[in-house]
Amino acid sequence: MLLRHLLFYATLFIATHAHALSADEVKGIIFGETDTRVEALNKAALTADEKTVAFIQALSDDAVKTSGDKVFVVKDDKAFDPVTGAEQPLPPDAEDVINPNMMRSELDNALAALKLLSKDEQLRREAIKTLGSDSDEARLPLIEKAYAAETVPALKDQLEMMRAAILLGSSDKAKRLEAAGLLSASKNPATKTVLIERLGTELDADVKVALQAALAKVEASLAWGDKLGAIFSGISLGSILLLVALGLAITYGLMGVINMAHGELMMIGAYATYVVQGLFQKYLPGAFDWYLLAAVPVAFLASALMGAVLERSVIRFLYGRPLETLLATWGISLMLQQLVRTIFGAQNVGVENPVWMSGGVQVLGNLSLPYNRLVIIGFAIAVLLGMGWLIGKTRLGLFVRGVTQNRPIASCMGVNTARIDTYAFALGSGIAGLAGCALSQVGNVGPDLGQGYIVDAFMVVVLGGVGQLAGTVYAAMGLGILNKFLEGWTGAVLAKIAVLVFIIIFIQKRPQGIFAMKGRSAEA
Amino acid sequence: AEDTIKVGILHSLSGTMAISETVLKDTVLMAIDEINAKGGVMGKKLEPVVVDPASNWPLFAEKTKQLLGQDKVAVIFGCWTSVSRKSVLPVVEEMNGLLFYPVQYEGEELSKNVFYTGAAPNQQAIPAVDYLMSKAGGGAKRWVLLGTDYVYPRTTNKILRAYLKSKGVADKDIDEKYTPFGHSDYQTIVADVKKFSQGGKTAVVSTINGDSNVPFYKELGNAGLKAKDVPVVAFSVGEEELRGVDTKPLVGHLAAWNYFMSIKNPTNTEFINKWSAYAKAKGIAGHKDKPLTNDPMEATYIGINMWKQAVEKAKSTDTDKVIAAMAGQTFKAPSGILSKMDEKNHHLHKSVFIGEIKADGQFNVVWKTPGPVKAKPWSPYIEGNASKPDEPVKGMSVVKK
Amino acid sequence: MTPDLLEEGARRVQEHQALVARQNNTASGGRNASTGRIATPGEVDVTHGRILYLQDVSVSFDGFKAINKLSLDIAPGELRCIIGPNGAGKTTMMDIITGKTRPDEGTVFFGSTIDLLRHKEAEIAQLGIGRKFQKPTVFEQLTVFENLELALKTNKGVKASMFFRLDSLQSDRLAEILVTIHLADSVNRLAGNLSHGQKQWLEIGMLLMQDPKLLLLDEPVAGMTDEETARTAELFLTLKGKHSLMVVEHDMSFIRTISEIVTVLCDGSVLAQGTLDQVQADERVIEVYLGR
Amino acid sequence: MSTPFPTINESLLAEQGMEPTRVASVAAPVADRPTAPPTGRVELPGKGPLLTRSGWSAFVIALIVVCAVAPMLNLWVPEGHALHLSTYAVALLGKIMCYAICALAMDLIWGYTGILSLGHGVFFALGGYTMGMYLMRQIGADGNYKSNLPDFMVFLDWKELPWHWTFSDSFVATLILIVAVPGVVAFVFGYFAFRSRIKGVYFSIITQAMTFAAMLLFFRNETGFGGNNGFTDFKRILDIPIATPSMRMTLFVMTGLTLLGFFLFAKWLVGSKFGRVLQAIRDAETRVMFSGYSPLGYKLTIWVISAVMCGVAGALYVPQVGIINPGEMSPANSIEIAIWAAVGGRASLIGPIVGAFIVNGAKSWLTVAYPEFWLYFLGALFIGVTLFLPNGVVGLVKKLRKGAEQ
Amino acid sequence: MLTVKNINQYYGGGSHILRDVSLEAHLGKVTVLLGRNGVGKTTLLKSLMGLVPIKTGSIEFDGQQIQKYTPYERARAGIGFVPQGREIFARLTVEENLRMGLAYKSASTPIPAELFELFPVLKQMLNRRGGDLSGGQQQQLAIARALAAKPKLLILDEPTEGIQPSIIKDIGRVIRMLADRGDMAILLVEQYYDFAEELADDYLVMERGEFIARGLGKNMPADGVRQMVAI
C-alpha cells in the first residue's frame, strides 16, 4: 500500500493551475457540517497540488487529528502541519477527525479523480473502479481529458462508459441517446443504477425507449453473474457443511459414537485459532498475516488432544452402547461450553481474516468470489482428500475400520484396539478442530459455535449414509446448493424448513441415506 | 435478613443468550458493590441473588416465582429477549413484583410492574431511518429491512414500513427479509441486497439479533459492500457484538443506540473507568483484558440507580410505593444527559445517537437528537394504538389472594 | 434345467392341457362344479401337489449372479434336502422365498394361488412359511419362554397381542417344545446368554411354535453334537408328512438319515437331483461339492 | 422311534408367580448345570401381576401424596410454617411431573421399542399449543388491544381468526384436539417412516429434522401461533381465573393423576405380549417379521401412544408454567427428554420418571445455588450416570437391593 | 508350547463356567477339544485369547506367562484364532480382512499366496465385502485370516461349521499339514466327531466346564469318546 502511494505522489500529474494548499482550505475541509466540508474538498481538489493530495490521502486514511482549531497530519507517530509540512508536537487532547460515510465517499472520489491522469496504469485502473458509480457532472471535463489521454483500450472503454453515464444527464437529446446506446454494452451493475435513475427523470419518449433497451441488455448480461453467484454460494455453503460433517463422519459414521460434543470440538478449534491469533499479535506482529497457517495445525492438535482425552476417559467405556454415548457426550458438550465461558467469557471473541483472505476476485461485473470462501472450499477439498486417503488407503485407516466393526476380533488379530480407538477419535476430533478453524473465518467464535452446527452435521452424515464418506460429500454439496437455490426463491426461513422437509422425505425413499450399503454386509 | 435488601438478577448465564446477558449480570453486581460501598440503601446493604434462567423462557418465569416467592427480592433486574420478558410478565404482575428491563424492544406493552430502561422503537428505529434519509446520511431511497425472524424485528419493521410509507417510499422500494435464529450463511442475503441496491441508493436496516451478526458482517466485508455504497444501520449491534468481528471492512456502517462507549463526557469516562476496574478486579473473562461498555449496560446501570433513589424517596421497598416514587426520577446518565423516568409511561426519556463503526470496533457519533426523546411504547404507526393511554392500565382483572 | 425337472414339467403341462380340454367339454363352459374350488385368500392351495414352486428365478448382486434361472418345487409333506457348495445360493434362495430378497426375475408360488413375490416378510410368515436362519437369530433380550411365546401360532395383530393370554392348550404345547429343545431348565434365562448350540435349538423351537406349513431350515445342525444331530433328524422325520420341510445342510450323515430327494444347487441353479446315493455318485457333484 | 414330544402332566404346569426378567443386563438366574437332562416337568412362568404388592402400596402412597398431602401442605398449612409447600414448589413439581410423563412416553418408544426419537418435543409442544390456543381465547377482550382476537393477531392486522383456530374456544374440542393433533401428526409421520423401514439413527435424525422444521415454522409470525413469543399472559381456564392457588392446585393434582394413570397404563402395556413384541422388535426386527408379526402396526401404535402422552403432558404444562413458545421444539429440548429417560434407567418405566425428577430437580436447584457452575455438575451427572450406572439410577437401586438380599 | 493351569471362569451373572481347567498343547500336535453344546468350549478358547477374563489360573505360552496379556498381545505372541460364528469384518473386503490378519506384521508383508491355493474362492472374491459372502465362504475367510500371520498356536472353534464336504476335507488336510510341519500347535474345538477323530493327536472331552476325559487321539475309539459326547 505504502509503496503504491509513494509511487502515486511521484508520478502524479499536476494540473497547470494548481496552487498550494492553504490553511483556510484545510479548515474548510476539516471543520463544520458535512455538506460544507464536501464543498470545500471539491473546490480544493480542482486546484490540487501535491500537498493537497497528500492531505486528502491522510484524511482518507484517518491520519488527521485536530486540537482546538489546529490540524495535524499524523504519520509514524509524528505530527506535521498539513500546510507547511513542518513537524509539530501533537497535543495530548488531539482528537480524530470524524469522516461520516458521505465525506469518506467524497474523499475517495476526489483522490480517484486525481489519479485518473496518473502514469501508472494500475492506479488508473483503481481510480476508474472507484469512480465507477459516480456520475457527477462536474467531473466531466476531467474524464474527457483522461479519455483522450488513455492508451490502454480496456481502460479507455471504461472511461467511455463513465463519460456516457455522465452524458446521460446532458440536456442534449442526441447525446443522451448516444450515451444510452453506449451503456447498453456495459456489464457493470452500476450502469444499471444509472439507467434506472435516469429512467425515473427522463421525459423524452425516444430516449426512454433507448434507455429501456439499454437497461434490458445490461440486466441480461448481469443475470449470468447472479446465477453463477448462487451456484457459488451453494458450493461454498456445501464446503462448510462438509468440513463440519467430516469429523463426525469418523467419530459417528465409523466409530458409532453419537458425538453430541462434536460441535464443541469445533469450538475448541476455533478458540485455538483465536489464541494463535493473539500470540501472533503479541509476539509476531510482523507475520500476523500468516497466523492462520500456524493456526491450522494448532487447531487440529488442540481438538485432537481433547478428543483423545475424552476417548480415554469416557468414550472407551461406551463402545457398543451407542445411545449411551449420546448421553455422555451431551454432558461433555455442556461442560466444554461452560469451560470456554469460564476461560474466555460468554461473549464472542474476534478472529480476523488475514489480509490475503479479505476481498475477492472479480469474475464478472457483478460476481466477485470472496477469497475466504475460495480458501475454505480449497481447504475442505484438501481435508477431504487427506481424510479419504488416511481412511481408505493406509493401514491406520484399515485398522480403524476393522476395529470399529468388530473390536474383540480385531484385537485377536493383534491390533491394539484401544490405541486405534484413541487415534480414530482424536482424528475425528482433530478434523472437527480444522472445521472450527475454518468457521472462525466466516462466523462467530463463541461458546455456542458448536450448537449452531451440530444438527446440520448430523443431517449431512446421516443423509449421506452412515459410514459412507462419499455419501457425506454428496449430502453436503447437495444440501448446500439446494439450500441456496431455495433461499433465493423463498427466503432463508422457508428455505431452511424446506430443506429439513426434503431430508425427511428423502430418507423415506432411501432409508439408509444416499449411499446406502446394500446387501447382507449392511445387516452384519 | 432484616439488614439487607435482596435484589434479584435474572440474566441467562448459559445457553444462547449468555453471550449478551452475562455482562448485564456483572453490571448489576458492580452497581450493587458501588451502592453498598456508599452505605447501601436506607442504611441497608443490597444483597444480590443471582440465578441462571439458561436462555430457557419458561425457566425465566419459574425463576421469577422463586425470586419473588422464596427469596422475597425487592426488585429484579433482568431479561433481554422480549419473549423472556413476556414469560416473566404474568408472574411479576400476579406477585406484584418489580422488574427493570434494560434492552431496546418493540414496544406494544406497558406494565405497571415493569420499568423499561431500554429504547422503544421511536427512540431508536425511527431516528435512524430519518438520518439515513437525510442528505448527510446518504439520502437513501430504497430500503432493505433485514431481521431475525421473531417478534422484535417483525414489529420494528412493521413500524418502519408504515413510517417509510408515510414518507412517500413505495412498497417496491422496501425489501423485507428474515433469517432464522442462528442463521450463519448470509451469502444469498448479501447478494440480494447488492442486487436490490442497483435500483437506487439503498440503506439496510438490520434487526439481526445475536449470533447471526458476525457471519452477516463478515459476509458484508467479503462481498465488498461498503458503507458508502450501501450503509447498514443496526439496532442490535453494539460494542460487545463487534468484539467478535473484524471491523476494518465495516468502517462506516452504522448503529443507533442511546449510548455509545465512545461518547465523551465525564460521567461516561467515570462509568467506563469504574467498569474497567471492576472487570479487572473480578477477573471477568474478556472484559478484564478489553473492557467494553454498551447501551444495555448503561440502561441497567441507570435502572438500578434510579431504583435506589426511588426506594430512598419512598422510604420503603414496597412495590407500589417504589413505583410511585419512580415517576420523574432523574439520573445523570453516562450518555451525557440527565436521564429521566417518564412520569407516567415507565420508560426513560432518551437521547438517540447514530454512530458509525470505526476500525477499532468503537463508534463515531455522527448524529444525535437535540435532546432526550420521550418513549412511545404504543407506536402511532400501528393501527389501533392511537387510543391507548400512555400509562399502565390498573386493575387488569388480576385476582389477588 | 435338469432332465428330471424337464420331464416333470412336461408331465405337468400335459396334465394341465388334458384338464383344460376336459373342462372345455363341459356344459358349464369349463366351470366344473364338482372340481371347482373356492380359493380362500391366505389359505395355501396345494391341490396341484406343490406347496412351493419356483420358476426361472434369478437374482444378482452388483453384477454377480447369485441365483441363476433357478427352478424348483416341493410337494406337501415332503422333506427336501438341499446341498451344494458354499456360495451356491442356498441361503439366497431362502431369502427370496421368505421375502427378504426380491428376485430380478422369475416366479415364486406358495401353493398354486399365492404369489409370494407380492407379500411382505410378515405376511409370508403368517401364510405358513417358517424359517431358521443360518446364523441363529433369537430375541436376545427376552427369556427363552418369551421367545417361544412370541413365536406361537396365534393372531398376531396389535390389538390381539395386547390382550393375549396363554391358554392351557398353548401352555402345554410350549412346555412340550421346551422339553424337545432341551431348554426346559432355562425357561427364564435370557436367550442372549445361551450358547451357540442352545440358540440353534431355541430357534428350532420357535419354528415349531409357529407351526408353519413349510419349514425352511438353513443348516439346522451346524454346531450340534452328533447326538443332537440325530435327535434333530428324528424330530424332522416326525414333522415330515404334516409339514413340508426344506433343509439345507452340509452334514452328509445327517442328510442320509433324513433324505428322500436331495437337490444339489451350484452356481445359483440346480445341478442335480435325486436320492442321496444318486447325487453322491454324480461326478459333477463330487467335483464341486463332495470332494474326493 | 421314541416320540419327541413327551406328554406332560398338566398339574405340573401350575402357575408360578414368577415374573420373567426382561431387563437386558440384569442377568437372569443362570442355571449352574445348563445341560441338565429334562426332568419331565416344566415350570412355565405365569403372567405376573400389574404391580407387585409393594408396588401397589407405593402407588397408593403416591396417589395420596398427590391428591391430599400436597394440597393440604400448600393450601392449609400457613406460609412460613416449616411444612408449608410454597407456590413455587407446587409450580416446580407440577412442571416436573409433566416432564416425567414425557420421559415415560420416551421410555415406551426408546427403552422398550428401541426407537430413539429426537423429536418428541414437537408432540409436547403441539399439545401445549392446542391448550394455549384455548387459553388465549379465554383471555377474551382483556388483552392489550381489547379485542376478541388474541393480541398478536390484532397486531398483525388480522381481522378474523385463521381456520386453524376454529375450535379453539371450545374446551371439549380442545381436549379432543390435545389428543388428536399430536396423534395424527405422529401417525402420518410414523406411518411413512415405518413403512419405509427407516430405522436407527436415520429415524432419530428425521425426527430431529421434524422438530427443527416445526420450530422454524412456529417462529414465523405468519404461521399464526404468536411467533417467537408464543402464547402467554393467560388469564382464565373454563372461565375461572387461572392465577389462583386453588386453580394451581387443581392443575397440579390433575397432572399427578395423569402421570400415575399413564404409569399404570404403560405398565400394563409392556407387561402384555404387545410389550414383548416391542422388545423383540428392538432386538431382532427381522426375526419378528419372520415370526409373522408386521412391525409396522406395532411401531406405529406405540409411537402414536407415546406422542399422545407427550401431547397431554404439554397441555398440562402450559397452564402451569404460563407460556408456550417454539423454543419447546428446539432439538435440544427433545434430546433432554431422552436424557431424563436414560438417567433414570431405560426400559424400567419407573426409571424415566425418577430421571425426570432428578435431572430437573438438580437443574432447578443448581441454577440458583451455582449459577456459574451448574453446567459442570449437570454435565458430570450425565457422564457419571452413563459410566457408572449403565442402567440408570433405577438400575443402581436394583443392584443395591439385590446385594442386600444376598 | 501352551500350558494352561487351573482356569476358573465366571460370567457376569456369577455362573461358574470353567472349573479348574488345565490343558497342554504341543508344537506339531493337534489337540482336539470335544463337548456338548454349552459346556464351555468357546468360553475356554475366549479365555485363552483374553476375550473373557478369568478369575484364577495361569496360561503359559511359548515360555511367557500370558494370562495378564490383552488379546492383541496374545495375538502378537503368536496365537491365531478362528472364532465360532466366523466373525469376519463384514464391511471390509476379503482382501482387507486378510490384511487385518497381518495386522501386527510389517505393512509390506504380502498375503501368503498359499492361502489362495487353499481357498481359491477367496482369490475370486478378493474385492467383495466380507459380509456379502456365503456362510461357508466366510468360514474359509476366517480360517485364512488366522493363518495369514503364520501363528505358532492356532485355535479353531468349530471351523467346519457350515462348510461343504470337499472343503472340510481340504481344511483337514491343511490342519494336518500345518501340524506336521512341526512349527505350529493346534487347538481345535469340534463337534464333527469323525473329523475330530481323524485329526486328533491328543483329545480332551469337556462336560460342564470340566474335562472328563483326555488321552491320545488314536485311543479315541477305544476310550469311547463318541459316546461321551453323545450323553
Ligand SMILES: Nc1ncnc2c1ncn2[C@@H]1O[C@H](COP(=O)(O)OP(=O)(O)OP(=O)(O)O)[C@@H](O)[C@H]1O
Ligand atoms: N448382498 C450380496 N452382495 C454380493 N454378493 C452376495 C450377496 N448375497 C450373496 N452374495 C453371493 O451370492 C452367493 C450365494 O450366497 P448364499 O449365501 O446364498 O450361498 P449359500 O449357498 O447359502 O452358501 P453356504 O453354504 O456357504 O451358506 C455367494 O457367492 C455370495 O458371496
Ligand SMILES: Nc1ncnc2c1ncn2[C@@H]1O[C@H](COP(=O)(O)OP(=O)(O)OP(=O)(O)O)[C@@H](O)[C@H]1O
Ligand atoms: N455372555 C454370557 N453371559 C452369561 N452366560 C454365558 C455367556 N456366554 C455363554 N454363556 C453360557 O456359558 C455356557 C458355556 O458357553 P459356551 O459358549 O462356552 O459353550 P460351548 O461349549 O462353546 O457350546 P457350543 O457347542 O454350543 O458352542 C453356556 O451355558 C452359555 O449359556
Ligand SMILES: NC(N)=O
Ligand atoms: N427486545 C429484543 N431485542 O428482543
Ligand SMILES: [Mg+2]
Ligand atoms: Mg448359506
Ligand SMILES: [Mg+2]
Ligand atoms: Mg461354542
